[in-house]
Amino acid sequence: MxxxxxxxxxxxxxxxxxxxxxxxxxxxxxxxxxxxEYEETQTLTRLExxxxxxxxxxxxxxTRSVQNLLALHSLAPTPSSWPGLAxxxxxxxxEIMHLEWRDRDLNPLATRxxxxxxxxxxxxxxxxxxxxxxxxxxxxxxxxxxAYSNSYxxxxxxxxxxxxxxxxxxxxxxxxxxGYLIATYAMAGLLTELIPAEVRRGQRVAxxxxxxxxxxxxxxxxxxxxxxHVNQLVDLPGATYILRLEQPRxxxxxxxxxxxxxxxxxxxSLLGVLALLARDLRLRQLAEQKLAEALAFRKAxxxxxxxxxxxxxxxxxxxxxxxxxxxxxxxxxxxxLGTSVPAPYWPPEQIEEYRQRLAVRLAGRLLPREGFESxxxxxxxxxxxxxxxxxxxxxxxxxxxxxxxxxxxxxxQRRSEEMSRASxxxxxxxxxxxxxxxxASLISHxxxxxxxxxxxxxxxxxxxIGPNQAGADTxxxxxAIQRILEQAERAGRVIRSVGDLVRRREREREAVPVAALFxxxxxxxxLQARKLGIxxxxxxxxxxxxxxxxxxxxxxxxxxxxxxxMQAMPPGEPSTPSGRRRxxxxxxxxxxxxxxxxxxxxxxAVADHGRGISAEDAERLFTPFFTTKPxxxxxxxxxxxxxxxxxxxxxxxxxxxxxxTVFRFTLPAADxx
Ligand code: ADP
Numbered sequence: 040m041x042x043x044x045x046x047x048x049x050x051x052x053x054x055x056x057x058x059x060x061x062x063x064x065x066x067x068x069x070x071x072x073x074x075x076e077y078e079e080t081q082t083l084t085r086l087e088x089x090x091x092x093x094x095x096x097x098x099x100x101x102t103r104s105v106q107n108l109l110a111l112h113s114l115a116p117t118p119s120s121w122p123g124l125a126x127x128x129x130x131x132x133x134e135i136m137h138l139e140w141r142d143r144d145l146n147p148l149a150t151r152x153x154x155x156x157x158x159x160x161x162x163x164x165x166x167x168x169x170x171x172x173x174x175x176x177x178x179x180x181x182x183x184x185x186a187y188s189n190s191y192x193x194x195x196x197x198x199x200x201x202x203x204x205x206x207x208x209x210x211x212x213x214x215x216x217x218g219y220l221i222a223t224y225a226m227a228g229l230l231t232e233l234i235p236a237e238v239r240r241g242q243r244v245a246x247x248x249x250x251x252x253x254x255x256x257x258x259x260x261x262x263x264x265x266x267x268h269v270n271q272l273v274d275l276p277g278a279t280y281i282l283r284l285e286q287p288r289x290x291x292x293x294x295x296x297x298x299x300x301x302x303x304x305x306x307x308s309l310l311g312v313l314a315l316l317a318r319d320l321r322l323r324q325l326a327e328q329k330l331a332e333a334l335a336f337r338k339a340x341x342x343x344x345x346x347x348x349x350x351x352x353x354x355x356x357x358x359x360x361x362x363x364x365x366x367x368x369x370x371x372x373x374x375x376l377g378t379s380v381p382a383p384y385w386p387p388e389q390i391e392e393y394r395q396r397l398a399v400r401l402a403g404r405l406l407p408r409e410g411f412e413s414x415x416x417x418x419x420x421x422x423x424x425x426x427x428x429x430x431x432x433x434x435x436x437x438x439x440x441x442x443x444x445x446x447x448x449x450x451x452q453r454r455s456e457e458m459s460r461a462s463x464x465x466x467x468x469x470x471x472x473x474x475x476x477x478x479a480s481l482i483s484h485x486x487x488x489x490x491x492x493x494x495x496x497x498x499x500x501x502x503x504i505g506p507n508q509a510g511a512d513t514x515x516x517x518x519a520i521q522r523i524l525e526q527a528e529r530a531g532r533v534i535r536s537v538g539d540l541v542r543r544r545e546r547e548r549e550a551v552p553v554a555a556l557f558x559x560x561x562x563x564x565x566l567q568a569r570k571l572g573i574x575x576x577x578x579x580x581x582x583x584x585x586x587x588x589x590x591x592x593x594x595x596x597x598x599x600x601x602x603x604x605m606q607a608m609p610p611g612e613p614s615t616p617s618g619r620r621r622x623x624x625x626x627x628x629x630x631x632x633x634x635x636x637x638x639x640x641x642x643x644a645v646a647d648h649g650r651g652i653s654a655e656d657a658e659r660l661f662t663p664f665f666t667t668k669p670x671x672x673x674x675x676x677x678x679x680x681x682x683x684x685x686x687x688x689x690x691x692x693x694x695x696x697x698x699x700t701v702f703r704f705t706l707p708a709a710d711x712x
Contacts, residue, residue, distance in 0.1 A: 056317060063313060067306035074302050079288070083267060086242075090271035090284040093234050093244060097273055097282070100233030101224075104132055105185045105208060108220050112140075112210050118149040125151035134228030136203060137165075139221040140210075145169070145176060148218060159223075162196045168205065168223070175207035176219050178277035183209065186277035190226050190246065190254060202226040202246065202255045204278070230257040243285040253283070260287060347425075347446035350432060355380050355397055358441060367425075367448050369418035386416045400429065400442065412449070424449040464662075475674065483534035490531045497524035522562065529559070532591045550585040550709030551593070553626045553641060559590075560598045564605075573605050573620045580627035584708040586641050592682045593706065597624065599675040600645040600702045606668065607649025607700065622647050628708065639708035640688070648699040652692065660692070679704070 111124050118140065125138045129151060136159050140148040152159060171188040178186035188205040195201060208220040230244050243258040247270070260266060265288040273280045341348065347364030351357055356379045360372050368375070368384040375383065380397060381390045393413070410428035417423065426447040431439045497520050504513055504520075557577050568575050586593070601624060608620045622645070629642045652660065659665045661680050666673030676690075683690040688705035695701045 060310075060313060063309060064306075067302070067309065070302050071306065079267070082286075082288075083269065086267065086269045086284055086286060087271070089238065089242070090269045090282060093230075093238065093284065094271045094273045094282050096234045096238075097229055098275070100134070100229070101187075101206075101275065104135065104222065105206075107132065108138075108208055108222060112212075112217075112220060121149040122151045125149070126154070129153045132232070134224050134232040135222050136201070136225050136228070137221075137223040139223075140218060141172075141221055142218040143216055145172065145219065156201075156225075159193065159195070159201070162194055168193065168203070171205045172207065172221055175205045175221075175277060176209070179207040179209045179219065182276055184276060185209075187275040189278050190280070192254075204229075226255040227257055230255065241286060245283045245285070247281045247283045249281060260285060264288065345448075347448070349444045349446060350441055351444070352441040353439070357382070364446060367417075367423075367446065368415060384415045384417070386414055386422055389414065410445075410447075415446075424453055475672075486534055487531060490527050490534070494524055494527040494531070497521075497527060526562075533595060535591075548587055548589055550587055551590045552585045553579050553583050553643075556586075556590065556593055556597060557624060557626075559594050560601070563598060564601050567602065567605055568622065571605055571608070571620075572610055573608060573622055576621055576623040576625075578623065578625040580625075583626050583628055583641055584639060584710050586706040587709040588686055588706050589682075593686075596679045596682050596704065597643065597645070599679050600704075603675065604645050604647030604649065604700070604702070607647050607651075620648060629705065639710065640705045641708055642703055642705050644701055644703045646695050646699065646701040648695065651694055651698055652700055657692075 107128050111121075111128055114124055121140055129135055129138060133153070133155055136153050136156060137150065139150045142148055150165075168191070171191055175186050175188035178188075185206055185208045188207075190202050190204045193201050193203045202225070204224045204226055206222045206224060208222070210217040210220055226246050230239075230246070234244065239258050243256060243260045243266075245256040246254040248254065266285050267288045268283055268285040271282045271284065273282050341361045344361060344363050347367045348359070348361040349357060349364050350359035356377060357375050360375045362372075365372055365375065370383060380394055382393075385393050410426050413425050413427055414422050415425050426449055427444050428447075429442050429444045432441040432443050434440045500520050501517065501524070504517055557579065561575075561577070564575060567573075601622060604622045608622070610620075625644045625646075626641055629640050631638050631640060656665075656667065661676050662673075663677045664673040680690045683704045683706070686706050688707065690702065690704040692700055692702045
């Protein structure tokens, strides 16, 4: 999966947050809108119901008025007595402006104005309103009942006016038509008198034209507020009016607002909760980030430690190990965790001791702060020394839950201690070697002259005897003196070579046939072999090439190895199955260790049937001055190895079957493959 950069993750989180907030706000806005819509619908329904009841009030009032007027006619038979009775009706029904009794041709028989506005017809005569009266009476005749005219504006003095409506009630007496009763209603009066004041409170009621033009208005509303209205048809015989009821859009009283306010408060608190949640989330993220950083830091610290860490509980079970510890003991954390006594890294032979040590610790006795040394075992069985420093593990409640140990692998320290000891010893040995070298060069210097003298005396004696002196005695004497001369020269060469070696000069190398090397040392070897009763067996492979070497030094090596072999087989010691003690010197060509190399090698072997070399001695065999012989110097093998290695070869030894030792060394062949 492609990794998203941190700023990408951050911006995506913020985007999600923004979207959530927007969604919540949109939902809240919709909720508030719906609540307001609901409230408005409720108010509108209430308004419609109220308008319907007002219309009913008006119609009931008018009906009651008609009944009163009918009663008036039944009581008032003559035009002279009529006005008095009409006055009573006018006094009780303030909405009627004027009452008339007209005959069948609409000629007035008796009239009476309202006592509350007596001069309605002072500015304009009553006859101007006759067309509306006629219209109403025509309708009344047609339906044989009370009929109403359309309303009309009637001007009053001082530029004022009033909206009026005529009602014509056909009269009957003894089954005969007896003219008309005309009642003139004030439109405003209909509203104020027929609709109870408490019903109209807080509302404005008006009569309007179908196009919305207001004819009469009753009631007042505060200006500047948005207003909602309903229209209600008031259907009267002969005319239809529209009653308009208005009220401010925001309804009175606190109750209708509760829902809106509750929703708004809810919305605000939701936003608040969202904000708190966002803050909380941010803080949590910060804390998580810090924790993750701290954990990563701790892990890096644990992983980089070379010190092993191990925690154990009070029962001695391992509860934690760090990578360094796992590496140290060569076991994985899974293999270690949960293991108890004996731990998998305890050497089996020390389990009892460690168990006791653990018991001491579990008993609560603190171990020294500077730690203690112990020995652990790797998974491959090798042991290694460790330094353990332990501290009690205390939890947050202050109780001890186990032990935490820091473990240091001391192998390296021990190795360097050993190395420094060995180098110290080597230094001392080198110093002794240097001294031996100095002595050797002194001796060689001192011996050179007597050896030269021996050589020249031997030459002189040979010359004196002369070649032509016949006789067996002379021949033997000549041979013996010849040997003296050869050995004196050889000793001289050996001494020079030793001097060279000590001075570390470049020695002369040449191609030497292997047989020549053996021939040169054979007389000396035979002397010693004869003395010790040892048989010499010299074998050179037929295809053995000459070797490239410093002849004298290699002879010295062969001599030394052969002498050691013979000394390892003293007379009387167990010998070969054949009963004869035998020293075998052999040489054969060997292949090069490297497949690409063209260098050929010759391997020399010196095999004895002696007592062999113990494992203990084997470790120190090449150490200078190591010897098991009372008269030994302990330098022979060390020198041999140095010589062989200077030639590019190697010197090693191995046990010989059934007893004894074989020393093998390689030298480069003079020719290449
Ligand atoms: P030295 O002969 O003076 O003791 P070397 O370095 O030649 O010194 O030999 C060291 C020791 O190695 C001898 O003292 C002897 O104990 C042991 N050693 C060498 N060669 C043999 C061998 N062929 N068999 C048994 N032990 C040997």
